[in-house]
Amino acid sequence: MPKIYTRTGDSGQTALLGGGRVSKDHQRMQTCGAVDEMNALVGLARSFECGDVVDPFLGKIQNRLFVLGAELASATGDVGKIKNISETDITSIETWIDNLEATLPPLKEFIIPGGRGGHRAAASLQLSRTVCRRAERELVTLSRDVEISQFILKYLNRLSDFFFVAARVVNHQNKIAEQTVKYE
DSSP: OOOSOOSTTTTSEEEOBTSOEEETTSHHHHHHHHHHHHHHHHHHHHHTOOOTTTHHHHHHHHHHHHHHHHHHHBSSSOOTTSOOOOHHHHHHHHHHHHHHHTTSOOOOSOBOSSOTTOOHHHHHHHHHHHHHHHHHHHHHHHHTTSOOOHHHHHHHHHHHHHHHHHHHHHHHHTTOOOOBOOOO
């Protein structure tokens, strides 16, 4: 069985899928790292039992985030046998958002993420949202130097909206009132 460590990154370089090496602090790796961090946070939200309505979506999202990360880590943008992020992925998230939002009371105020007495899964989803926004910013920076699929940027943009709505659903299903901003 191969070992988890390879020692090939000991000099501060890492391999790209399909060949080539870049510095571990290269913008491509910063972007991949933010996507990886977001995926771990989605896993954290799932571990807090976010419910039968939201969890199936999160499982699908985690799988697509691995694909997205591989696409970003590929020197050519091609991940081989796995289908890259596409318009279908974006449309799916939009449909999920619309269906979940239909179950919620209308949003009239700014919501404080987490909040006292909030559900841990909802707080983790809000954190996933903020990391998703960071990944999106990192991707925009990367796109100045590297050609990036337009679908990846759209996907991350919709995904942050999904996390926001999913967090609201988790709190709503658990009968937890959303903490809102008080203007004093």
